[in-house]
Amino acid sequence: MTFLRERGLGISVVVALAITAVFALWISPRDIEQGEAVRLLYLHVPTIWIAFLAFFVTALSSVLWLVPRTRSTTWDLLAGASAEVGVVFTGITLVVGSLWGRPTWGTYWVWDARLTTTAILFFLYLGYLALRRTGSTAEERGKRCAIAALIAFADVPIVHFSVTWWQTLHQSGTVFNNKISVQIHGSMAFTLLWSVASFTLFYVYLVMRRLQLAELEEGLEERELEIAITERVRAEQVVPV
Amino acid sequence: MTFLTDALLVAGKDLRIERRSRVALQQILPFGGIVVVIFAFALDANRASLPEAAPGLFWAAVLLAALLAISRSFAVEESNGARDGLRLSGIDAGSIFVGKAVAIAVELFLLEVVLGAAVIVLYGVTVHGVVVLLCTALAATIGLAATGTVYGVLATGLRARDTLVPLLVLPAVTPVMLGATRAFAAALDGTTSDAWPWVQLLAAFAILVIAAGTVAFGPLLEEA
Numbered sequence: 001m002t003f004l005r006e007r008g009l010g011i012s013v014v015v016a017l018a019i020t021a022v023f024a025l026w027i028s029p030r031d032i033e034q035g036e037a038v039r040l041l042y043l044h045v046p047t048i049w050i051a052f053l054a055f056f057v058t059a060l061s062s063v064l065w066l067v068p069r070t071r072s073t074t075w076d077l078l079a080g081a082s083a084e085v086g087v088v089f090t091g092i093t094l095v096v097g098s099l100w101g102r103p104t105w106g107t108y109w110v111w112d113a114r115l116t117t118t119a120i121l122f123f124l125y126l127g128y129l130a131l132r133r134t135g136s137t138a139e140e141r142g143k144r145c146a147i148a149a150l151i152a153f154a155d156v157p158i159v160h161f162s163v164t165w166w167q168t169l170h171q172s173g174t175v176f177n178n179k180i181s182v183q184i185h186g187s188m189a190f191t192l193l194w195s196v197a198s199f200t201l202f203y204v205y206l207v208m209r210r211l212q213l214a215e216l217e218e219g220l221e222e223r224e225l226e227i228a229i230t231e232r233v234r235a236e237q238v239v240p241v
Numbered sequence: 242m243t244f245l246t247d248a249l250l251v252a253g254k255d256l257r258i259e260r261r262s263r264v265a266l267q268q269i270l271p272f273g274g275i276v277v278v279i280f281a282f283a284l285d286a287n288r289a290s291l292p293e294a295a296p297g298l299f300w301a302a303v304l305l306a307a308l309l310a311i312s313r314s315f316a317v318e319e320s321n322g323a324r325d326g327l328r329l330s331g332i333d334a335g336s337i338f339v340g341k342a343v344a345i346a347v348e349l350f351l352l353e354v355v356l357g358a359a360v361i362v363l364y365g366v367t368v369h370g371v372v373v374l375l376c377t378a379l380a381a382t383i384g385l386a387a388t389g390t391v392y393g394v395l396a397t398g399l400r401a402r403d404t405l406v407p408l409l410v411l412p413a414v415t416p417v418m419l420g421a422t423r424a425f426a427a428a429l430d431g432t433t434s435d436a437w438p439w440v441q442l443l444a445a446f447a448i449l450v451i452a453a454g455t456v457a458f459g460p461l462l463e464e465a
Contacts, residue, residue, distance in 0.1 A: 123412040130408055134399040144395055147457050148409070151391065154453070155413050162416040162442060166423060 006208070013205045016198030023191040031188075040100040042191055046199035047093040048118070053203060054086030055125065059153040062146035073218065074211070076142040079149055080132050081210035083125055085203060090122045113164040120159050124152045138218065244339075247332045251340025256347060258317050265310065265348050273306035273356050281363060291364045296425035299360045300418055303353055304385070308407045310348050311389035314341055315397055324397070327462075334459030338390055342454070346386035353378050370428035373436045377428070380443035381421035387450040388414050394461045416446050 024042035031038035058079045065075040097115065098108040109115065131148050132141065259265040280298040284290050291298075318324040327337060360366055368374070392409040396402045424439035 120412050120415050123408075127405070127409040127412060130401075130405055131396070131399075134396075134401050134405065136399065143460055147461060148395055151413070151453060151457075154449075158446060158449070159412075159415045162419045165438075165442070166419050 009205050013202050016201055020195040020198045023194060028187045028191040034104050037100055037103045040096055042195045044093060044096045044100060045192060046196045047089045047096065049196055050199055050203045051086050051090040051093060054082045054089065055153060057082040058086065058149050062149040065142050065146045073138050073142065076138070076145065077214040078211055079145065081207050081214055083128055083149070084210060085206050087122065087125045087129060090118060090125065094118060094122060111167065113160065113167045116163045117160040121156055124155065128152055244333060244336050247336035248339040248343060251332065251337050252343040255314060255317070255341060255344035259348060264313055269306050269309045269313065270352055270355060272309060273302050273352055274359060276302040276305055277356060277359050277363060292366050295360050295364045295366045296429060297422045299356060299425065300421045302356055303349065304414065304418060306352055307349055307385050307389060308410060310345050311393045311410065312403055312406055314345050315393040334462050335455040337462065338454045338458035342386045342390040345389055346382050349382045349386060350378065353382065366429065369431050370433045370436065373428040373433045373440065374425065376440050377421055377424040377436065377443065380440055380447055381417050384417045384443055384447035384450055385414055387447060387454055391450065391454045391457065394458060417443060
């Protein structure tokens with residue numbers, strides 16, 4: 001049953017993403033200002049949304065690990081799985097954003113507050129993942145990583161605040177102008193919503209599979225330890241004193 | 242009161258080790274100095290860009306040297322079971338955190354005085370707004386030292402500690418780097434009123450990290 005359910009989720013993710021691709025590449029119209037480049041936004045918006053969702057889930061499961069009543073290795077593993085997916089999607093966001101910026105703004109990168117914060121976010125969580133990979137016991141890793149995840153999560157708004165301030169003080173206007181009210185074409189709005197929904201489904205699937213893998217890895221370590229102990233015991237029994 | 246006296250005890254211990262071993266004096270300080278010189282090569286010392294970039298270069302040099310100071314502060318606890326001694330001393334973990342952070346902050350402050358002099362001489366900077374510069378340096382240094390102490394203990398006992406700490410610390414202290422650089426630039430431009438909001442940001446950052454560190458240090462030290 002579980003196998004069928006997973007397979008079912010996997011297939012629906014593929015179908016949903018395929019529909020996103022059809023809508024984003026063919027059905028939705030090109031933008032008057034941005035031309036064909038607007039199609040990148042159907043990838044850009046969902047990936048950054050997934051990144052934020054993923055880091056939120058990491059922070060939440062870190063809290064659940066830290067609270068003694070709800071402490072369970074699963075929360076620690078979920079925090080790690082979600083952060084991994086989050087870092088990948090942050091990376092995709094940065095790359096797609098740069099590709100979109102080139103034809104639209106005429107440059108791959110501007111030191112805009114949002115871009116800068118996203119770049120720092122990427123490095124903050126790369127550090128978190130590096131911390132996760134330094135071997136130690138599950139308990140120890142859980143504590144270190146949960147605290148690191150919460151510090152990183154709390155640091156993001158402070159970074160964003162200081163970067164925004166830096167830009168407002170030293171640049172006369174940013175690329176994002178809130179005063180222009182944007183009229184979104186009906187099929188564009190639908191494509192955007194659909195792509196966000198399908199990518200969210202994709203995120204759920206990825207984290208689920210990653211979590212399973214992490215649990216298997218944990219189990220394997222325990223099994224190897226058991227095998228080593230039995231072998232040791234047997235060896236001691238065989239050798240006559 | 243014991244909280245503060247205990248913290249000062251730990252800080253005194255760390256500073257005494259540095260005074261006797263001279264690692265900070267003979268390695269970290271020269272490292273900061275050569276970074277200042279390297280930056281002059283990077284920006285071409287013959288052009289006018291150096292004085293303009295001086296605040297940022299100064300803080301980048303301090304940040305790089307701070308990474309060494311943080312590593313060093315936790316390396317001294319590795320040998321002879323020093324960390325166990327610290328844990329068994331009965332001193333509150335919060336005091337240990339504040340003590341170690343104070344020691345790093347004092348070292349960095351001395352480093353900043355020397356590097357500041359080097360920047361003034363080598364980059365041709367004219368000093369304005371000494372009060373703002375001092376307040377900025379104080380707030381930024383405390384924030385930097387506190388963040389470093391949190392991540393230092395977080396990575397204690399791990400195999401890849403020395404390479405992990407810079408990766409964890411540098412993105413986290415972005416607000417300090419930005420705030421201190423902008424405040425210094427404003428002060429040197431003579432527009433001190435632009436600098437004060439940054440000093441406030443630096444102070445707020447320092448207070449937040451100290452609060453978080455005091456809470457988190459206990460469980461982390463226990464585990465390491």
